[in-house]
Amino acid sequence: MFRSYKIGVGDVTFAGLGLYVRALGQRPLQRLAGIIALLLVLCVGPSTAPAAVQAIDDADAAQRPPVAVPIFFSSNTDDCYSSGIVTAIKRIATLAQNYINRTGGIAGRKLIVSLYDDKGDTQRATANLAEAISDPQTVGMVGMTNATRAKAALDADGKALSASGIPFLSDISVTSLIANYPSVFTTRPSEDEERMPIITAFIKEMKYTKVAFVGLDGNVFSANLGDSVKKFLGDDAVVSDRRLKLTDDKLNPADIAATVEELKAKSPELVFLSVGGKRLKDVFSQLKAAGYTPPLFVTGRAEMLTAKGNGSYPNDIYLMAFDGFPDVYSERLRDLLLTSIHPEYWVFEGAKNDAAPGWKDGTCKVRDDDLPPNPLEDDNIRALQTAMRYADMIRLIAEAARSAPAAANVSDLREFIVNEIGTTYAAGKDVFKGRFGNWSFRPASRAAARAPLIVMLPRGLGHAQLAPFQFLRLRTNTMKRIDTLYADIDLIHADQIDDNNQTFLADFYISMNDRNGASIDQIEFSNAYLDPGSNNREITIQPIHDGGKSDAYPDHMKIYQVTGKFLYSPNLRNYPFDTQRFSIDIQPKHGNAAFIVQPPPTSLRDKSVTVDGWDPKDKYVGYDEDFVRTVDAQTLEPSVVPFYKASFVWLMKRQTTDYVLRVVVPLGFILFIAYLSIFISTHHFEAIVTIQVTALLSAVALYLALPKLDANIETLSDRLFLFTYLVLSVIIAITIARVNRRIEPIGWLKKGLAFLHITLIPVMTAAMAYYVYQASIA
Incomplete structure (x- = not known):
């Protein structure tokens, strides 16, 4: 065996x-x-x-039977290529399953993640939910986005779901659908606790008194939004409420025209428009044709605002964003891509869908497979975000079950997990920090405690950005306004990069729009180096422009020059052929003066920077939501206070000319000389071994002569030297074997060793050279 x-x-x-x-x-x-x-x-x-x-x-x-966690999702059968979201869910769910099983499983049981694709069909979604509920080993469920299909599935299987007590971390956008099911949570924020209070506060801040609603008849999400608008703003404020019917998934132009005439007659100051992203341009065109273009508040994704046909609308358009905002990346996802050994693993491209109608009418285009895949494309990032959200929920189920009794059966595990999520991860008490975001749930609605952001497309700008102010819910359940800081950082020069101390010196300009009273006094450079002697951050700030009238600088722009030492966290796995992340991190200095940063578009940022010994490769802005966790030592009451922080990041590749000349070339000569020695006659064995041993000792001495690098991992440089030691040791070992008295008389064995001597060493060296080359261009 x-x-x-x-x-x-x-x-x-x-x-x-x-x-x-x-x-x-x-x-x-x-x-x-x-x-x-x-x-x-x-x-x-x-x-x-x-x-x-x-x-x-x-x-x-x-051991005991494994437990199951099904994931419910929907693929689009009309896509020209199968959805990358499906590929992402399958791949990342498997990673989450393997991670959980490596770290103890769920209460000691192995986890099996199963995937249920309803393909956009309501009956299939209902059948999928029924099948998952009937499995006695189902310990939790994840997913299901579409509100209409979710309502049908819950109406059919709700009693069985309630009786089973299975924790269901859904992605249902209408929280009223889960009100009667105490084991169901949603990763979307609640209308009553998050979305509508923010919309209401926004309307009051903008001083709108008359609004209108235009939605879809028979659509659960749209109907719920329209009813919520009436509930929170009052019937007197809603001067028009139109619900349009779909025919073959399209709006009737006559219905749109009648709606526009009614809106024009009643003149609302803001119109809520919830008809689906692909139908917005039809409404926009008739509004413009009628000469009536009020500000709009639409539903959908942020990138939809600038979609073809939408960007020419001559007034402001607002939208609520849940998974990020324009020109900013999730810092956690960017860090995942940057530190991955194989970044291409995070590219999710589906296969060609021959059944898609677009191939017949010519709207589908053949993908150019010669172009290198880009994990930062919008569609790929959206697929990664969706899959990571589901993976977070799988890990949350496992984390909630971590302290469950070892002998608990599946029914007891279900009850234990529901209780843990509803109490331990209740909003304001604690959060689960996932790879996508921080997760906690409102006790009343069991919806995610996530304050959506208001994104706008300002009239005439043609580019989406955060609205000038946002809102956060405080622990007292009141809404607090926070301002948007429109700011940019232009790095001029960086030097004295120290991998051991993990610091670098930076000289940069920071500019900000001061219309909301913005000032550098509000900003904390959170990764600035803290001097251990003075306990002060080593930063010097020189004002350049105070934001007033000026012939040289733009009005309302405050500009500062900042010089200081900053911390960074090098990943030295591929040193010296590595690319490192250098950032300037900013966050609010005081909790009562919170803000969120909106940078300019990527195309408008200055990419010119001088860095000694490094080549700049990319620049981006990342954001993360952090929190301050505290526990009252007297009452033992835990609390969590969230805040946003932004990172202006530069990716720089280390210049390797010096390393190649001082290390790679000498190692190549050492290997070459040792290899040449094998062609000396074995009658001069002592000379051969002397050359080879000297080569080995030279390689060791060269390694010891290099500057010491305090890395806690094995760098590419270390692997290069270890490989050199291995090759030289193999050369010496085969040399000794060829003159061994027991091997020398065996003709085939002696020839075999000579063959290995001549061919194996170049093959190994070529393989290592290719490996180093691939690392250098990654």
């Missing part, structure tokens, strides 16, 4: 040395080559594989 082993994260499985060698053939030379090659793989593997060798024992699986 041979135990199988899985090495790293690959798929190579060895079934024992004997079976492997027999599989190579019966010729002596093949057997020798196979043995040596296998030994080399086993020697090199531990130094290059990112994960340790893990034994897989079938006896470990003979």
Whole structure:
């Protein structure tokens, strides 16, 4: 019997040395080559594989039955290429499953994640939910976005769901649908607790007194929004309420015209428009044709505002954003992409969908597969966000069950998880920090405690941005206004980058629009170096323009020059062929003067920067929502206070000319000289070994002569030297074996060793050179 082993994260499985060698053939030379090659793989593997060798024992699986967590999602059968969101969910859900199983599973049980695609069909969505509920091993459920399909599924299977007590972390956008199901939560914010209070506060701040609503008849989400507008603003404020019917998924032009005439007659100051993103341009065109273009508050995704046909609307358009805002990346997702060993793993491209109608009418275009995949494209980022949200919910279920009794059955686990999510992760008490965001839930609605942001497309600007002010819910359930800081940082010069102390010096300009009273006094440079002697941040600020009238500088723009030392966290896995992240992080200095940063578009930011020893590669702005967690030592009452922080980030690639000349070239000569020595006659054995040992000692001395790098991981430079030691050791070992008295009389073995001497060393060196080259261009 041979135990199988899985090495790293690959798929190579060895079934024992004997079976492997027999599989190579019966010729002596093949057997020798196979043995040596296998030994080399086993020697090199531990130094290059990112994960340790893990034994897989079938006896470990003979425990209690595994538990299941189904994911409900919808693929679009009309897409020209199958949805990248589906690919992302499958891939990232599997990663979450494997992570949970490696870290103890769910209450000691292994987890199996199953995927249910309703393909946009209501009956299929209902059947999927019924099947998942009927599985006695279902310990939790995740997903289901569309409110109309969710309502149908809950109407059909709600009683069974309530009786089962299965924790369901849904993605349902209408929280009233889950009100009667105490085990159902949603990752969307509540209308009554989050969305409508923010909209109401926004309307009061803008001093609008008359509004109108235009929605879809029979659409659950649209109808719920219209009813909520009336509920919160009052019937007197809503001067018009129109619900349009769809025919073949399209609006009737006559209905649109009648709606526009009514709006024009009643002249609301703001119109809520919830007809679906692809239908907005039809309404926009008739509003413009009628000469009546009031400000609009629409529903959908932020990028929809500037979609073709929408950007020419001659007034302000507002929208609520839940998963990010324009020109800013999620810092957690960017960090995931930046630190990944294989960034292409996070590219989610679907296969060609031949059934899509667009191939017949010509709207579908063939994808250029020669273009390198870009994980930062909008569609790919949206797929990554969706899949990460679902993966967070899977991990939240596992985290909630972590302290469950070891002997708990599935029914008890369900009850325990529901109670933990509803109490431990109640809003204001604690949060679950996921890869996508921070998660907690409102006790009353069981909806996510996430304050949506208001995005706007200002008239004439043609580019979406955050509205001038936003709102956050305080622990007292009141809404607090926070201002949007329209700001940019232009890095001029960076130097004295110290990998050991993890610091760098930066000289930059920071400019901000002062219409909301913005000032640098409000800003905390959170990653500025704190001097241990003075306990002060090493920053010098020089005002350039105070925001007043000026012939040289724009009005309402405050400009400062800042010089200081900042911290960064180098990832030295690929040192010295590495790309590092350098950032200037800003956040509110005081809790009572909170703000959120909106930078200018990427195309307008200055990318010119001088950095000694580095080549700038990219610049972006990331954001993250952090929090301050406290516990009252007297009352033992925990609390969480959220706040936003922004990072202006530069990605820079280290220049390697010096390293190549001082390290790579000498190592190449050392290997070359040692390789040449194998062609000396074995009668001069002492000279041969002297050359080879000297080469090995030279490589060791060269490594010791390099500047010390305090890295807690094995760098590419370390791997390069370890490989050199390995190759030189193999050369010496084969040299000794060729003159061994027991091997020398065996002709085939002696020829085999000579063959390995001549061919194996160049092949190994070429493979390593290719590996280093790929790392250098990553």
